[in-house]
Amino acid sequence: MSDYVPIAEDGAVLLDGEHDNYGGFIIEPSSLPPHPSVFRGSLRSSISQWKSELKKGIWLKLPIENAELVPIAVKEGFVYHHAEQEYLMLTLWIHESVCTLPANASHQVGIGALVLNIENELLVVQENTGRTKGSGTWKMPTGVVLQGEDIKDAAIREVKEETGVDTEFIEVFGVRQAHGAAFGKSDLFFICLLRPLSLEIVFPKDEIEAAQWMPFDDYRSQDFNTNSELLTRVADIVTAASEGKYTGFGPEWLCSGLHRRGAYFYHNTRDINNYLEDKRSSL
Amino acid sequence: MSDYVPIAEDGAVLLDGEHDNYGGFIIEPSSLPPHPSVFRGSLRSSISQWKSELKKGIWLKLPIENAELVPIAVKEGFVYHHAEQEYLMLTLWIHESVCTLPANASHQVGIGALVLNIENELLVVQENTGRTKGSGTWKMPTGVVLQGEDIKDAAIREVKEETGVDTEFIEVFGVRQAHGAAFGKSDLFFICLLRPLSLEIVFPKDEIEAAQWMPFDDYRSQDFNTNSELLTRVADIVTAASEGKYTGFGPEWLCSGLHRRGAYFYHNTRDINNYLEDKRSSL
Structure with a gap:
């Protein structure tokens, strides 16, 4: 100016x-x-x-x-x-060429949080709003990732808000990309594994009808899960992971660019750490 | 109405x-x-x-x-x-309670496409716009995922547009989440592995300065890569994957919900398929 x-x-x-x-x-x-x-x-x-x-x-x-x-x-x-x-x-x-202006933001991002305690119980809630309201369905806590918020922090925050339980983020089990969400946007849903740091449950009654620790097999056998290929696959993943036979994407803080800006890069940290360790020890 | x-x-x-x-x-x-x-x-x-x-x-x-x-x-x-x-x-x-209206779309989504041929050459481009313009830096093709477009299709489309090479999508190697992108939105960058189905290179001269197949070690030793922790990690992943020692997230089409809507779920398909196969064969 x-x-x-x-x-x-x-x-x-x-x-x-x-x-x-x-x-x-x-x-x-x-x-x-x-x-x-x-x-x-x-x-x-x-x-x-x-x-x-x-x-x-x-x-x-x-x-x-x-x-x-x-x-x-x-x-x-x-x-x-x-x-x-x-x-x-x-x-x-105003130019005669084809318009190349960038589009506006295209995706909403959400998380689903799988919190398992050492007795293989899953932290679940019944919601007061939305499609499962009043159906008695027990679901993992879910929520929206805010603009400027890290996925891992969003998962920890949503679990705390909906159940009062403190957690540590472990990894992303998978990402579902759906289309035609609110206002026609696309939707990325990160399904995450977290470890509980506390067990006592306190929930906000305006948003959540009920919350509890539920034996995992009871959770997975609900119609809501068995009728969903996605949730059936997720339940398989939980079981495989509990036996050490599934690896998701863990967060690693990495810098790049001229300004050394940092960001979380979610990837198979177990595979790459094993690989780099093997390489070092073979030198 | x-x-x-x-x-x-x-x-x-x-x-x-x-x-x-x-x-x-x-x-x-x-x-x-x-x-x-x-x-x-x-x-x-x-x-x-x-x-x-x-x-x-x-x-x-x-x-x-x-x-x-x-x-x-x-x-x-x-x-x-x-x-x-x-x-x-x-x-x-207009209510006296705290506003709970949902936010608008929060994330821009982009892809980076790693295309390796059987001679361990990477498909790379020099861009005509952006920060690396004129610097002679060879980069993997990148681009924006459009609203309503699947990540895997966006990767295939961008490679085709920037280099003319046909590809098959293999898997997501990792996802970087950064903040403060265009218009203050957050940004998810999916780094993907693709397999070439053709080799001949044709590129649009208005967008791309040059494109070529480049020995992978020459690619990774560029300052642009060695100065970036993110791109260094990605280069390690490419090497580990080429030795069969890294697994990313592959796409699987899964249905869920009352309306049986389908969507791609990106997850560690190798781990979960191995697990389910072992379980079946042990019955």
């Missing part, structure tokens, strides 16, 4: 902003004329200017305080890209 | 819609009065009505054709929830 205020030939003040690395332009929200008719004039002149510069995609982020500018931008050809509570992002593709 | 048109005490036509299972109300977009001042009256009367019914969350989906209604809804207290090109979803929480 500069202090220089560019003026179009027709006298309208052009919208300020930044050129991006993809031939596009990102309008600076603080530069928006709040008055609708002034905004309309600036936007029209700016579009002419961007077209003459052969710009491709234009990004317009309208804070919710500027909601009255939305219909004006739409009339000039902008479409919606994504929105958060406090703003709406609109885009305009 | 019914043919019955409810009228408020002040004469305004109440907005039509459906009650949801969470104490909320979903306004029917086709019932919206297109004229702003009529909409304002209907919305105000409807909000009074919903409050008297102790409703919690109100969902308002405004098609982009009704953009002029956005500022009116915002003035009445609605906030943005999410948007797609052709509509904006707004919500209003």
